[in-house]
Amino acid sequence: MKNFFVKSHGLGNDYLVVNSLDINFELTEKNIRTVCDVHYGIGSDGILVLVDTDKADFGLRILNPDGSEAEKSGNGLRIFAKYLFDYGYANSASFTIDTLGGVVQAEVIEQEKGKARTIQVDMGKAIFEANKVPVKSDQPECLDEELYLDWTSYLINCVSVGNPHCIILKDELSVDEIKQVGTHIENHPKFPNRINVQFAKVISPDLVEILIWERGAGYTLASGSSSSAVAAMMVKKGLTNRNLTIRMPGGELKLQIDEDWQIRMTGEVREIASGYFSAELLDDLNS
Structure with a gap:
């Protein structure tokens, strides 16, 4: 072998x-x-x-x-x-x-x-403390905090699921947009270890659609850790149930977030x- x-x-x-x-x-x-x-x-x-x-x-x-x-x-x-x-x-x-x-x-x-x-x-436990994500923030947790790029800005939500994630809620998802801004957000000085980026659109309390820019890889059809991070953040913000589906261009994953923020993921x-x-x-x- x-x-x-x-x-x-x-x-x-x-x-x-x-x-x-x-x-x-x-x-x-x-x-x-x-x-x-x-x-x-x-x-x-x-x-x-x-x-x-x-x-x-x-x-x-x-x-x-x-x-x-x-x-x-x-x-x-x-x-x-x-x-x-x-x-x-x-x-x-x-x-x-x-x-x-x-x-x-x-x-x-x-x-x-x-x-x-x-x-x-x-997938372990979702961690929201800014210094543990890590993300540079004046607040204990980075929730709905403005991130400035040279030509635009976004409200970001940051969480770690063993690696760092930056989640941006959107009314509409655009592949062209995340490809354009992904690398700029990933490498922004606000993130000491760089960061994974997700655009997320809540469809219902049981379903969220996302697009993914993966740290070190770029635009990606699917990501388990990104799905885990988004699911945890949606529950944190009270936007979904604790059992939900994350839909990506590559397919769907089932996520469960328990009361202690432990994450369980199931997929093919x-x-x-x-x-x-x-x-x-x-x-x-x-x-």
Whole structure:
């Protein structure tokens, strides 16, 4: 299984999964960018790496396509959980995963032909304290606070679900608009660790539609951590019920927010391909 990879997607958000013990190239920023590039590599929204840990059943590193490392990814966690289950690493349908954003409980809810199809992940606790998100604010929590860009401004709401999120409520959602402003908000000085950005439109107390600009990746069809952050913020602001659906261009996720702000997410994952890094690509990565 040397240099073996699996490529899967969660609602159109796709990742490569590798075992750190089975690859013979370094995961440098340059190599991560190359592997994730659709023209020079395999193409992916990121790389999920199985690593050793003494904090949980399995350890996970989440690498963004720009070479940076993410604390947590809801779609990434479900994809990683499917990989662990499908390829025999996990000996039960329920197990724990250690991430930079904390230890996560994962459970295979539905199987198809012996493979995981629907996976539930406990995403941890929503944190609203501004200094823990982190976001620079004069208030204890960043809610409906004005963020100024050179040509416009937005009312922002910030929360951490193991990684930082900036949520902007909109009457109408525009892909062109979030693509235009996403990078400017992500890299705004107000956010010490940069930030993920979501435009959100409340459809009903049980349904919210969102668009996503993902830190380190750009415009993204779907994101589990973004869905978790939006769901928690909608409950915080009293705009939805605690059990709700988040709809994205890539599909829908089910979210549950309990009284202690613990988040549970459920959604499908599908494998796209599996294979081996070619000798020529490995030569390029090791040159």
